[in-house]
Amino acid sequence: MQRRKFIQQTSTIGIIGIASQGFSIGKFVGTEEKVRCGFIGVGARGLSTLSLVLLRKDSVVTAICDIDPITTAKAVKAVTEAGYKSPTLYTDGEHAYKKLLDQKDIDVVFICTPWEWHTPMSVDAMKAGKAVACEVAGAMSIDECWQMVRTYEQTQTPFMIMENVCYRRDVMAVLNMVRQDVFGEMIHLEGGYQHDLREVKFNDGVNYYGGGVEFGDKGYSEAKWRTAHSLNRNGELYPTHGIGPVSSFININRGNRFEYLTSMASKARGLHKHITDHPKGGMNHANAKVDFKLGDVVTTNIKTANGESITLTHDTNLPRPYSLGFRVQGTKGIWMDVNKSMYIEGKSEPHRWESADAYSKTYDHPLWKKYENDASGAGHGGMDWFVLNAFIEAYKRKDPMPLDVYDHASWAVITCLSEQSISLGGEPQSFPDFTDGKWMSRKPVFALGEAY
Numbered sequence: 001m002q003r004r005k006f007i008q009q010t011s012t013i014g015i016i017g018i019a020s021q022g023f024s025i026g027k028f029v030g031t032e033e034k035v036r037c038g039f040i041g042v043g044a045r046g047l048s049t050l051s052l053v054l055l056r057k058d059s060v061v062t063a064i065c066d067i068d069p070i071t072t073a074k075a076v077k078a079v080t081e082a083g084y085k086s087p088t089l090y091t092d093g094e095h096a097y098k099k100l101l102d103q104k105d106i107d108v109v110f111i112c113t114p115w116e117w118h119t120p121m122s123v124d125a126m127k128a129g130k131a132v133a134c135e136v137a138g139a140m141s142i143d144e145c146w147q148m149v150r151t152y153e154q155t156q157t158p159f160m161i162m163e164n165v166c167y168r169r170d171v172m173a174v175l176n177m178v179r180q181d182v183f184g185e186m187i188h189l190e191g192g193y194q195h196d197l198r199e200v201k202f203n204d205g206v207n208y209y210g211g212g213v214e215f216g217d218k219g220y221s222e223a224k225w226r227t228a229h230s231l232n233r234n235g236e237l238y239p240t241h242g243i244g245p246v247s248s249f250i251n252i253n254r255g256n257r258f259e260y261l262t263s264m265a266s267k268a269r270g271l272h273k274h275i276t277d278h279p280k281g282g283m284n285h286a287n288a289k290v291d292f293k294l295g296d297v298v299t300t301n302i303k304t305a306n307g308e309s310i311t312l313t314h315d316t317n318l319p320r321p322y323s324l325g326f327r328v329q330g331t332k333g334i335w336m337d338v339n340k341s342m343y344i345e346g347k348s349e350p351h352r353w354e355s356a357d358a359y360s361k362t363y364d365h366p367l368w369k370k371y372e373n374d375a376s377g378a379g380h381g382g383m384d385w386f387v388l389n390a391f392i393e394a395y396k397r398k399d400p401m402p403l404d405v406y407d408h409a410s411w412a413v414i415t416c417l418s419e420q421s422i423s424l425g426g427e428p429q430s431f432p433d434f435t436d437g438k439w440m441s442r443k444p445v446f447a448l449g450e451a452y
Ligand SMILES: NC(=O)c1ccc[n+]([C@@H]2O[C@H](COP(=O)([O-])OP(=O)(O)OC[C@H]3O[C@@H](n4cnc5c(N)ncnc54)[C@H](O)[C@@H]3O)[C@@H](O)[C@H]2O)c1
Pocket: 040, 041, 042, 043, 044, 045, 046, 065, 066, 067, 068, 071, 093, 094, 095, 096, 097, 112, 113, 114, 115, 117, 135, 136, 137, 162, 163, 164, 220, 221, 222, 223, 224, 380
């Protein structure tokens, strides 16, 4: 099956005694040099990642766990249609994943479940000695971030946070520019998650799924669980797509660290208006009475040990085109991705924006030049191929993961700290140092190798 067609068919992205079983360092245990993969959660994201794994010659899918029979069936079909035997299935309830973790012929697990499951599943997987590729999210509690870090430190089982935006082509070109000092010393950075998620819809070419104003049990895909966070929480709920790239620009946890943040939330109107205005909703719809807690625009300011300021924006419940809103500003120039513009003092016409396109070509990252064809057709403009490749290649080589448990903890904790700050009228909240001081001596590794 043609690569692009295959991905389109399997991707469902819409608009929107710990050490005893531990990881055996120095020994690749895969069969016939293939990395044996288990999947926990094969909804929109899990199925998309699974489809990329199936295209790799060095990996095989041996197990799938999901509580939804329809999504499970789609994933099994994807595996068998790719010419592999049907994987072992674990579908018997929310804790069935624990049985998957007992399965011997699994080297790595992909955790692509709702946010609240990421920590228990990752912790159990690390304890079972299965290397973890965990999807992105904010944390439920600060303690949860420590659990991840401590479990990793006790088990030494590889853990990677699968932040794909770190591998976006223009983002990596800008990283290249930062590393070549084109912007001068870093001063201020911005990013965020600005994506209209009011309706989760999907069209597989035959049927339409989702849409409307339902959530929870009556919702589809992320509307089943994600909307509950908008209902009950007020904070920077999804920090990693913005803070991941920003962290690689300024070497967070590798010579730099986040010190404190303050957050502010606007009023919440978007979801209520969406429900009352929608043809399937209206003023008399039951969900029109729901009081959503999440402010429509949540702004978080972070100060780093090296003196940079960072602004993150979370904006998912209002009408707007998608943009992660990056800004990278130093003593010599500035990049802004919303209008794809650049200004470099001495090169650009004074006081005039110029297009970032030429810079993106000139500073195209060597990994993108090398792997452009392999990544072609993969999700989110190819960056999904890169993040998967980085995980698999680092695992095979026994290298440290390029986006590790310390990155995960210091990104995911932003959610909890921002909730606290908002509830306290914008009071500053200090970041825990999850590295216990190691940030001062750790060296950057992200995208510095030839293989990933
Ligand atoms: N990196 C990206 O670009 C990107 C894009 C989309 C989603 N995500 C992330 O991926 C994760 C999953 O999101 P999604 O869009 O696929 O959601 P989804 O609702 O489509 O899929 C989640 C799947 O997990 C299953 N599940 C729920 N509880 C389970 C349990 N206890 N055991 C086993 N399976 C369980 C559900 O049945 C569902 O099939 C989230 O963290 C989300 O933020 C990342």
